[in-house]
Each structure stands twice: as C-alpha cells, then as structure tokens.
Amino acid sequence: MNKFGWIIYNGNLPGNKFLDYAEMLHEAAAKQNSHTKIIKNNDLLSEFNTLGLHLISDMELPDYVIFTDKDIYLARQLELLGIPVYNNSIVIETSDDKIATYQILAQHKLPIPKTIVAPKVFYQREDKTLPNLHSIVNTLDFPLIIKEAFGSFGEQVYIIHTMEELESKVSELYGRPFMFQEFVSTSYGKDLRLQVVGNEVVAAMKRTAKDDFRANITAGGTMEKYEPSIKAKEIAIQAAKAIGADFCGVDLLFGEDGEYIICEINSNAHIRNLYECTGINAADAIVKHILAQL
Structure with a gap:
C-alpha cells in the first residue's frame, strides 16, 4: 500500500x-x-x-x-x-538550540570546540551582571567566538578580539541565550557540509569564504564538491545519531593534524545548494529512508 x-x-x-x-x-x-x-x-x-x-x-x-x-x-x-x-x-528542538546540541555531543564525547555557556538571564535591565569575562578569556583566549543559541546562516555568530569587544557584545546580548567558544583558526573561512541520511553520508561539499571567518554560502562563501574522508563521515553520522536525527546537515571544521570538529547540526538543512554543487539530490535519499522506516 x-x-x-x-x-x-x-x-x-x-x-x-x-x-x-x-x-x-x-x-x-x-x-x-x-x-x-x-x-x-x-x-x-x-x-x-x-x-x-x-x-x-x-x-x-x-x-x-x-x-x-x-x-x-x-x-x-x-x-x-x-x-x-x-x-x-525532539530532534528539531535540540538542533535549533545550539547549546543543547553541544551538550549532547559532549555527552557522547564527540569533537566540538571548547565551549562555555553564558549564565541564564531572565530579563533586560539597566544594571547588568556580566559573567566572569577574565575567566572565560583565560580558558579560551583571544580571538574567541560568541554564538547565540538560536540563529541561522551564520548571522548570530561573532568573532571577538579584545576585552572591550567582549564586554560590548555580552552587554548587547544580555537576556538572550548564548555561549563562548574557542576559535578554530585552522578552519578560518572554510568548513564542510555533510548531508547525513540514516547511516550514510549521501553528499558533501566544501564551503570557502574569502573575507569572513564564516563559510556560509549566504554570507558570501563559495562551494565545491568534496569527497570526505572515512573519519569525517564517521563523525558526521555519529553526530546525527547523537541527537536522534533521521537526516540532517552536519557542518565540520578543519582542526589540527587532519582532525575534524563539529560546528553545527541542522535538522532542516536546505539541500538546493548541495544539489547544485554535487549533482546529488538528497531529497531522494531522505524520502527513501522515511518510507523504509514506515
């Protein structure tokens, strides 16, 4: 039927x-x-x-x-x-919240940037109580990344170089959930997008930006077809399984000595760019996987 x-x-x-x-x-x-x-x-x-x-x-x-x-x-x-x-x-909710995603990935001991979560603030007020910024800098060093828990297309990700910038951005984001992360300099302006469906990576591309630390296509990055290593595929599949996704886009950063670091998981990753880049329509694999589950 x-x-x-x-x-x-x-x-x-x-x-x-x-x-x-x-x-x-x-x-x-x-x-x-x-x-x-x-x-x-x-x-x-x-x-x-x-x-x-x-x-x-x-x-x-x-x-x-x-x-x-x-x-x-x-x-x-x-x-x-x-x-x-x-x-x-549950998968959509977890994937949409980057803090929740990183917590689960860390629980599964998967490679992620060193991360510190900003304390919860319930409302904006004139007198702001900031976290211990010196402790954060001592742990992560400059430059560091501030990433909002909710956001898309790299628009809520900021690179911070000085204590003045840090104080300003933390004050600006006061009342919103966000985190501090180490900056992966070896992946400046480049990353990998792997489309996971079930137990396999069905397509992948490398994204590169000329003048931005973020490699998002919407931020001006370019894309090229990429054949990921076995290790990269394994990490992407493990990341998808950690949050329970049937399909998702997993973004990997280039670490040192050929290592890969999970940057993000998108349970609703758009696949048009991937199709135009690789010629592989991930929709076919997604629907086939779903019908098999049924």
Missing part, C-alpha cells in the same frame, strides 16, 4: 527557498510512488481540550509527515495524534 504524506514548511518566512525544499521532497516522493501534499504550518491549527488533541483542518490525516520547519508545537501535536514525523519534534 502506497503511503500518503504531508510536507510541512513555514508559510510566514520571506523568499521561496523554504517552499523549494518542500517541492524537492514532494518530487522525490512522487518518484517513489508516495503521494504527498505540501502544507504551510500556518494552515494547521492545533487544538486541545479535556477530550484530547485535534487539528483544525478538513484535510485527511497523512501516514507520515516530513517536517521542514521549526514549529515544535505543531510537530509534537502531530506526533501525539499518532503520526510519524521526520525529523521528530
């Missing part, structure tokens, strides 16, 4: 890259004889009361959902209604 699926994307975000990702998955599903419907997250309303949970929708409920958004509450509502969701809400 052929399976019917929903592909959910965020209907509130500008541009068409989010719809494009959904359409790539929709086309991949059709090739594998699975009919899917593309749905905006804002077209589904979650309702619950003393009688249970419901969706305010006239649509037939699917056999599975591919969730390309970060609407965790909607993903969880679908799961509680008994619908398999890929990736599930």
Whole structure:
C-alpha cells in the first residue's frame, strides 16, 4: 500500500527557498510512488481540550509527515495524534538550540570546540551582571567566538578580539541565550557540509569564504564538491545519531593534524545548494529512508 504524506514548511518566512525544499521532497516522493501534499504550518491549527488533541483542518490525516520547519508545537501535536514525523519534534528542538546540541555531543564525547555557556538571564535591565569575562578569556583566549543559541546562516555568530569587544557584545546580548567558544583558526573561512541520511553520508561539499571567518554560502562563501574522508563521515553520522536525527546537515571544521570538529547540526538543512554543487539530490535519499522506516 502506497503511503500518503504531508510536507510541512513555514508559510510566514520571506523568499521561496523554504517552499523549494518542500517541492524537492514532494518530487522525490512522487518518484517513489508516495503521494504527498505540501502544507504551510500556518494552515494547521492545533487544538486541545479535556477530550484530547485535534487539528483544525478538513484535510485527511497523512501516514507520515516530513517536517521542514521549526514549529515544535505543531510537530509534537502531530506526533501525539499518532503520526510519524521526520525529523521528530525532539530532534528539531535540540538542533535549533545550539547549546543543547553541544551538550549532547559532549555527552557522547564527540569533537566540538571548547565551549562555555553564558549564565541564564531572565530579563533586560539597566544594571547588568556580566559573567566572569577574565575567566572565560583565560580558558579560551583571544580571538574567541560568541554564538547565540538560536540563529541561522551564520548571522548570530561573532568573532571577538579584545576585552572591550567582549564586554560590548555580552552587554548587547544580555537576556538572550548564548555561549563562548574557542576559535578554530585552522578552519578560518572554510568548513564542510555533510548531508547525513540514516547511516550514510549521501553528499558533501566544501564551503570557502574569502573575507569572513564564516563559510556560509549566504554570507558570501563559495562551494565545491568534496569527497570526505572515512573519519569525517564517521563523525558526521555519529553526530546525527547523537541527537536522534533521521537526516540532517552536519557542518565540520578543519582542526589540527587532519582532525575534524563539529560546528553545527541542522535538522532542516536546505539541500538546493548541495544539489547544485554535487549533482546529488538528497531529497531522494531522505524520502527513501522515511518510507523504509514506515
């Protein structure tokens, strides 16, 4: 029996890259004889009361959902209604929170930058209580990285060179969750993106920036097809498994002596750039993996 699926994307975000990702998955599903419907997250309303949970929708409920958004509450509502969701809400929530991601990777003793979490602050106020910045610098040295827990496309990542810059940025971010990290100088302006699906890396590319420590394509980086080493593949797969992802993009930094360091895991990694760079459509592998799980 052929399976019917929903592909959910965020209907509130500008541009068409989010719809494009959904359409790539929709086309991949059709090739594998699975009919899917593309749905905006804002077209589904979650309702619950003393009688249970419901969706305010006239649509037939699917056999599975591919969730390309970060609407965790909607993903969880679908799961509680008994619908398999890929990736599930816990994976999406963990991946979206970089601090939570690094904690789990550290628990699994996987290679990550040395990290210090900024203490929780509940609200903005005139009199700011900053963490012990000298202790942080003594541990990480300059330059160091400040990275917000929530952010995309490298936009919430900052390189800090002096105590004055550090004090200014920490004061600016006061009230938001963020962390301090050692700067991996051996990977300045370059990294690897490996697309993991199930137990394999299906495609990879190297990203390089000319004038930025970040290699994100949206920040002006260029991309080239890359054949990762066995070690790089193993680390990427282990990272995906650590957070429970069925599929994800794993970004690796180049460490010293051929080592690799996990920079980020994206449970909703867009695959268009990867396809244009490598000629490999990761959507085919993602849908095949999901249907096999079902």
